[in-house]
Amino acid sequence: PESLRASVIAGHFNISLNYISESFKKQTGETLQQYIIHYNLKLVETRLRYSEQRMSEIVSELGFTDESHLNRIFKKYKGVSPTAFRKQAREAVGS
DSSP states (O other), X not given: OTTSSHHHHXXXXXXXXXXXXHHHHHHHSSOHHHHHHHHHHHHHHHHXXXXXXXXXHHHHXXXXXXXXXXXXXXXXXXXXXXXXXXXXXXXXXXX
């Protein structure tokens, strides 16, 4: 999670944060920050579907501030809470 920050990526390529952000947006159509959020949410989805990790473990592993931060971001982009997503994913497998 630490290496998936815009400032770290810019530093890795030895270019400014503004330049990498503008360039990324031109090439992909989404901001670097949006890409990072979506990538992290995919990681959360994978852990919710295929592991028994507790929310606190996912929060810690993926660098969210706390569980409420993860809940807020996940619900904003996915429309359901992480707990509801996990339940739905398990029910889908069971049917």
